[in-house]
Amino acid sequence: MARITALLFASLFLSPLSAASPTRASPLLASRQDTDNEGLHSLMLAAGKLFFGTATDVRYLDNKAHQAIVQNPNEFGMIVPENSQKWGELEKEDKGKVDFTNTDIIAAQAKGNGQLFRCHVLVWGAQLPSYVTSTSWTEKTLSDVLQAHITTTVTHFGSQCYSWDVVSEALSSSPDSNTLSTTSLFHQVLGASYIPFSFYWTSLAADPSSKLYYNDFNLELSPSKAQGAVDIVHLIRNYTSPTGEKNKARIDGIGLQSHLFVSSVPSLPSLTSTLELFTNLSLEVSFSELDISHSSLSPSPNATQIEQQEKDYMTVISACLAVKGCVGITVWGFSDKYSWVKDAFPGKGGGCLYDENMKNKGSWFAVAEVLRRAGVVRRGAVAVDASLDGEVAVAVNSTTTVEGEGGGGGGRDPDEAVRKAARSGELMRGVNGTELMVAAGEEVGDAQGKGQGVVNGARRWVVTGWGGWVVVMGWGFWGFWGILSS
Numbered sequence: 001m002a003r004i005t006a007l008l009f010a011s012l013f014l015s016p017l018s019a020a021s022p023t024r025a026s027p028l029l030a031s032r033q034d035t036d037n038e039g040l041h042s043l044m045l046a047a048g049k050l051f052f053g054t055a056t057d058v059r060y061l062d063n064k065a066h067q068a069i070v071q072n073p074n075e076f077g078m079i080v081p082e083n084s085q086k087w088g089e090l091e092k093e094d095k096g097k098v099d100f101t102n103t104d105i106i107a108a109q110a111k112g113n114g115q116l117f118r119c120h121v122l123v124w125g126a127q128l129p130s131y132v133t134s135t136s137w138t139e140k141t142l143s144d145v146l147q148a149h150i151t152t153t154v155t156h157f158g159s160q161c162y163s164w165d166v167v168s169e170a171l172s173s174s175p176d177s178n179t180l181s182t183t184s185l186f187h188q189v190l191g192a193s194y195i196p197f198s199f200y201w202t203s204l205a206a207d208p209s210s211k212l213y214y215n216d217f218n219l220e221l222s223p224s225k226a227q228g229a230v231d232i233v234h235l236i237r238n239y240t241s242p243t244g245e246k247n248k249a250r251i252d253g254i255g256l257q258s259h260l261f262v263s264s265v266p267s268l269p270s271l272t273s274t275l276e277l278f279t280n281l282s283l284e285v286s287f288s289e290l291d292i293s294h295s296s297l298s299p300s301p302n303a304t305q306i307e308q309q310e311k312d313y314m315t316v317i318s319a320c321l322a323v324k325g326c327v328g329i330t331v332w333g334f335s336d337k338y339s340w341v342k343d344a345f346p347g348k349g350g351g352c353l354y355d356e357n358m359k360n361k362g363s364w365f366a367v368a369e370v371l372r373r374a375g376v377v378r379r380g381a382v383a384v385d386a387s388l389d390g391e392v393a394v395a396v397n398s399t400t401t402v403e404g405e406g407g408g409g410g411g412r413d414p415d416e417a418v419r420k421a422a423r424s425g426e427l428m429r430g431v432n433g434t435e436l437m438v439a440a441g442e443e444v445g446d447a448q449g450k451g452q453g454v455v456n457g458a459r460r461w462v463v464t465g466w467g468g469w470v471v472v473m474g475w476g477f478w479g480f481w482g483i484l485s486s
């Protein structure tokens, strides 16, 4: 049990800290500034991942509030065009009239903001140009047209694509099936070989640094479908090209779309095991089109359902954090105003991180909290957690927490902030009292620890390990205060 040795106020605690260990004082203050521009992507980077991204498109360009968020590289470090890069959008007119204008606008914006750009999607059975769906193809004529589409498109975007979704949704949509979808035009004319064929031609045309992905839904929910994706990986890797070349079709990653529903999100162990199924094949993985919708919006979701959505987001984010080969997370739009779900599934929705007025929802704070904690734990020994209503738990190491409330506002005596010390395994209090899974912190004695607490999105606490002591500094309504504990 952690012992609270001293409670110090204002200048009382600042001087011993800086006198005894001047090098410790400045990192504390610096850590305050570090996160002035904190956003989901910067938190994701601090947690050791590559990106937190979103889909967007030209049709939102005139919504200034939406654009301000999309173009904030601390919030989103990866951009993917929601629709404009699909084959049917690139060739709206006649065969051969390819128009990259809309995707180029999004790509240029991402580049200007220093954001990664994911290219989406080369070969998918839907949103095809009308000449593709209306022509009666032979194997030869369809292969030629597919190859030309791949080569032209991939060459146009070149090295700007962090990754390509080469093929999407090739697997049957019936649950618990590992078979290929036979409703796709490509499968009907070319059979299963259209998949490795597409990866082969993309491999030849793509920048060697671009990652080539297979992207599908329900992989995270259905073990058989996930196995179907494993079979696709083998199909690609075993492919012999028309000219007899082997090992030329490359696949680097699996995108798990993760269009999920509140209360139906797989457990954390189930999600991590699905991710590992793919990372064990030397592939990277990402949650590629995440949203977690309410299955009914009428009546409006109540507090329990909203909290469940926050927990569900935490579970998905935690799964990516737990698996080394999970490089990032991309949401399929961030605002309930524009989510595809309400069009595709009338009556369902509300699954995004921002509401219709571009304001962060509880789900956003939940995601930020999980990421923030992962970053803190990664950086050092001490983690502090504060829920939105002002409760705080200080995790000294994996087995000790100090819990309390107050301090952040409302004029409560910060004395109460550490009124209780408790052992609580690896669980700490999270957003509004929900329990969070948290990686274990390390021993405090190495003086490497650093942590922070955030109440209503504003930083209120900073913690550091210092010569075997834990130093907690806070500010807010009560002014500055500090706690020392061993």
Ligand SMILES: *[C@@H]1O[C@H](CO)[C@@H](O)[C@H](O)[C@H]1NC(C)=O
Pocket: 001, 002, 396, 397, 398, 399, 400, 442, 443, 486
């Ligand atoms: C956690 O810290 C407490 C004291 O703060 C200590 O007694 C305990 O041994 C530590 N546990 C581990 C696993 O390091």
Ligand SMILES: *[C@@H]1O[C@H](CO)[C@@H](O)[C@H](O)[C@H]1NC(C)=O
Pocket: 233, 234, 235, 237, 238
């Ligand atoms: C080729 O396919 C078989 C299964 O059909 C699989 O066991 C093998 O690993 C595959 N080869 C590669 C390189 O993926």
Ligand SMILES: *[C@@H]1O[C@H](CO)[C@@H](O)[C@H](O)[C@H]1NC(C)=O
Pocket: 273, 274, 276, 277, 280
């Ligand atoms: C992935 O590989 C690890 C190490 O070999 C193994 O323990 C784990 O069970 C594998 N996971 C899956 C889902 O195949």
Ligand SMILES: *[C@@H]1O[C@H](CO)[C@@H](O)[C@H](O)[C@H]1NC(C)=O
Pocket: 302, 303, 304, 305
């Ligand atoms: C919230 O709504 C769900 C679904 O309608 C219902 O089962 C649950 O009892 C409600 N909870 C509260 C606290 O109203």
Ligand SMILES: *[C@@H]1O[C@H](CO)[C@@H](O)[C@H](O)[C@H]1NC(C)=O
Pocket: 306, 307, 361, 362, 363, 365, 388, 389, 431, 432
């Ligand atoms: C947390 O609880 C407070 C009331 O204590 C409420 O106002 C707030 O909306 C809740 N936050 C979330 C994310 O549910």
